[in-house]
Amino acid sequence: MKEEQNDIEQLIAKSLAGETTSVEEEQLASWLKDDPANQEIFEKSKKVIALTKSHSSETALDIDVNAEWSKFKSNVEGKTKTIEMVTSSTSIWYKVAATFLILLVSGAILYLSLLKNDETFYETAASAEVFVLPDSSTVTLNKNSTLAYSKDFGATDRKVKLTGEAFFEVTPNKKKPFIINTAEASVQVLGTSFNINSVESDKTEVTVATGLVALSSLETKASIKLNAGDKGVLAHNNDELSSSRNDDVNFLAWKTRTIIFENADLAEVISTLNHVYNMRLNLVEGVGGNCKVSVTFDNQSFDAVLNVLESTLELEIVREENQVNITNAGC
Structure with a gap:
């Protein structure tokens, strides 16, 4: 599985660098069709490269590419996985794309060093x-x-x-x-x-x-x-x-993952959870008007939080592809 993931990362990097063969482009097209999330990864990758190219050019780069590549791998060692990439003296963008994709495809932080104006x-x-x-x-x-x-x-x-x-x-x-x-x-x-x-x-x-x-x-x-x-x-x-x-005790819940509700309206609870977990939890109009919530969650997953609310408030929940709807409440 890990080897397959590495192959995909290298394939994306080569495609963005314009170095893929027709066979490799077919492989990439097949991977993109497998899962909508794959297309999202690819689009974000293109955005990264476009942004970087707008600040620099291959002829304007006055750097030692191999040295920068080694420095980057040293900096991220222990934080993200390392992908063995094929080096090429004729393609700086291959390494640039690969550098970004190591982090992007793994879902970790994306770090860009815009070399022309030294903006981090x-x-x-x-x-x-x-x-x-x-x-x-x-x-x-x-x-x-x-x-x-x-x-x-x-x-x-x-x-x-x-x-x-x-x-x-x-x-x-x-x-x-x-x-x-x-x-x-x-x-x-x-x-x-x-x-x-x-x-x-x-x-x-x-x-x-x-x-x-x-x-x-x-x-x-x-x-x-x-x-x-x-x-x-x-x-x-x-x-x-x-x-x-400030009367919002949860203003840092996105950072601390500690969420405190004291006699809070269900609508307020939903708004907080959506912000903390980056979810689309919706309350159908007319539902939950009398619901009050008093509970503390400490570093729990969204599903765990939702299960607690579902059982204690007797919620009826309909899960769709991109959102979760609360259609009824027993409180």
Whole structure:
């Protein structure tokens, strides 16, 4: 099975590098038809290569490819499996594609080094991952999120770009502020820990665990300060900023996998579970209006959580290909 997986990874890499034979292309086409998930892997792989090529070119790369390849394998040893790849002095992209696919196909973190402008770029797929930045700050990047910083990170300040959601634990440095930019907002800190959620298209949320944070609108430059225990929201439609005390005990459940419900509405429970587990759990209209949930889950799988709710609330559940529907509740 492992040999078959390695063959597929090499086949995808060769296809993206334009080095497959007609027989190999037929093999790849057959694999893509076997499972829709295979097509998704292939499309993500193409996106990765397209992104990298937009920042660099084979003639512009002033690097020792073999040295970079060896360095990469050394860095990921023990974290992901290693695939024996065929080396070729005429194809830099073969190695580039293979480097990315080692991580992408295995479902692990995808790491891109954009060589032309020395920008470091991280992207997560189906699970959260933890990164340590050059200043020793720690970032837990939620699933389906990206983080990037340029080569001048730490020179005068510490700027990063975020899409999605992440929890930051920033190393204090009063002389070099830590700045996170999203599509709509900017967050500046000196040393603290906080969560940024820019997943939803209509708002950006910042929840502070420790320290002091300034949340600003990139459009209006307006800013608010947030202390530990505060939640700040930037509404994207009008760039309005607001703050309040955070009353969501589960704001870090995606990271900690500890979920606490105390007399919570079933609709709230479903919203939290969908965010934590990246699921499509739906409550059919009119169902569960009187349901209240008081329970704690500690690092349990989605199926285990659903089984508990199903039995205690007498739920009727219909599972479909891409979602789970609650059609009735006995509470």
